[in-house]
Amino acid sequence: MARAEIAARTLRTDRWWLPPLTTFVGLLLISIYAAFRTFQGDYYWVDQYHYLTPMYSPCLTEECVPAASHFGQWFPALPGFLTPPVIIIPFLLGFRITCYYYRKAYYRAAWASPPACAVAEPHSKYTGETRFPLIAQNLHRYFFYAASILLLINIYDAVLAFGTGVGLGNIILLVNVALLGAYTLSCHSCRHIAGGRLKHFSKHPVRYWMWTQISKLNNRHMLLAWASLIFVCLTDLYVALVASGTISDLRFIN
Amino acid sequence: MSYQGKFRVWRGDDSGGALEDFTVEVNEGEVVLDIIHRLQATQAPDLAVRWNCKAGKCGSCSAEINGRPRLLCMTRMSVFDESETITVTPMRTFPIIRDLVTDVSFNYTKAREVPSFAPPKDLAPGEYRMQQVDVERSQEFRKCIECFLCQNTCHVVRDHEENKEVFSGPRFLMRVAELEMHPLDTADRVDQAQDDHGLGYCNITKCCSEVCPEHIHITDNALIPMKERVADRKYDPIVWLGNKLFRRS
C-alpha cells in the first residue's frame, strides 16, 4: 500500500523557516565573533582590575601575560597564528557541539534534518546518530566533565578579580559564571549522572532530590544554552573594551 | 456567529488522490472535526474520517491541518482567520486507506516488538510496595493516547520509508524507556533500545514532543535518558575499561 499522494514538500502555512534561520544566523555570528577573539590573541586581561575573559581561561602557554596565568604556564609559546585559547577551545566547543540542545539546533538549522517539523528534509539517506562521525555525540558526558572543570576555573577567576575592588566588570564576570553554571548543571548528562540513571528513586533520596532540582533547570536548557553563550561573548567584549582602553571600567568600590 | 469557511480536503486512496475545495459553514466554538462532519453530512457523504471520542482521548482523529500534524477534534476553528483556506490531509507517514484514514498497523507491529514487562520471577503478588517517586516517570508516558502523531511526524520514518524496518519511532522507544525505568523490570532494555528499536536514528530534533497532544516530554524524558543509558553501556570508555579490567559482565 502506498502513502497518500501529496506532492508538496510541506503544507505548512506558518513561517516555519524563521526559527531555523534565526538559529543559523545567531550561531554563525557568535562563531565569527569567537573565532575573531580567539585568534586576536590580545586584550584578554585587564591588569589593573584582574579581569580575565572566560575565553582565555585558563591561560596556559608562555605567551600569556604572566599575571593572567592563574594556573601556571604548562605549555611553550604556540607557533604561528595559534593563540592560548586553542588549548581549551576544543573542550568548550566540544561541550556545546555535543550538547543535546545544540544538536537539535544545528541538525535543524544547518543540516535541515529536518528544517522544521513536518517539512521534508532534502537528504535522500538518513542514518541519524548510528554511525561515525555522529555516533561520537555519545561522548557528550566527557565534555561535560571537562567543561565543569573549566567552569570551576572561571569561578575562581571571577572571585579573584574581587581582590582589587568592585567594578561593573566584576558583576559581569559573576553573572557570566552564574549563567554558565546554570547551563552546565542543566545538562542532560548531568541529570542522568546525578540520578536519572537510577531505577529506584525511593532508595536514593538525596540523588532523587538532586535529580528533581536538575530536572527543573533542564526544562530551561535551551534558554540557558543561549543565555550563557551570548553572555560569554558580552563578557569577553567588555573585558576586551576595558583591556584595550576603549572604555573604562565603572568602579563601585575603589 | 457563523461564516462560510474555505477548506481543502485530500480525497483519494492508494491509487491516487488530490486536494478538493469545499466551502462549509463554520459556527462559533467548533473544531475542525465538526466541519469534517458537516462536510460529510451536506456535501461529501462518502468522505472517510476516523474518530471516536471527540474529546482528545481516543487518539483516532489524527490528521494534518495546514500541514501540521494534529488531532481534528482538538483543533479549534477559532485559531484560524475566517478568510484562511484550511487544508486537511491524512497523516503522511502511513499508507493511505481512503481520504483522511490511514493504515496505522506499522505502530501495532512495532508495539508487539517490545518485550513485555518482566518482573522478578520469584516475586509473589502483593510482596512489593510501589513508591510514588518510583513510578512518576512512567506515569508521564502513560498519558499517551496512541494517536501516533509523533510517529507520523518523526522525520526518521516520515522522510525515509526505508527506515521503518529498523526504527520503532518515539512512541515505542518511550515504551522501552517506561519499562527500563520501572523498578521491577528485569529485562535488558538498553541494548534492545539501540540494537532492536533504532534509538541511534533519533537525532533529538524534538518534533515528536512538539506535536504530542498530551504534551509528553518524549525527547527530554524518554529518548535522551535512554541515549544516556546506551552511552553508559556502549560508549563510555571508562565503563568499558572497568569491565575489561575487572571482568564484569
Ligand code: SF4
Ligand atoms: S526527537 Fe527523535 S524520535 Fe522524536 S521526532 Fe525527532 S528524531 Fe524522531
Ligand code: SF4
Ligand atoms: S506520545 Fe503523544 S503523540 Fe505519540 S502517540 Fe502518544 S499521545 Fe500521541
Ligand code: FES
Ligand atoms: S545536554 Fe546540553 S550541555 Fe549537556
Ligand code: FES
Ligand atoms: S476523536 Fe478521539 S482523539 Fe479526536
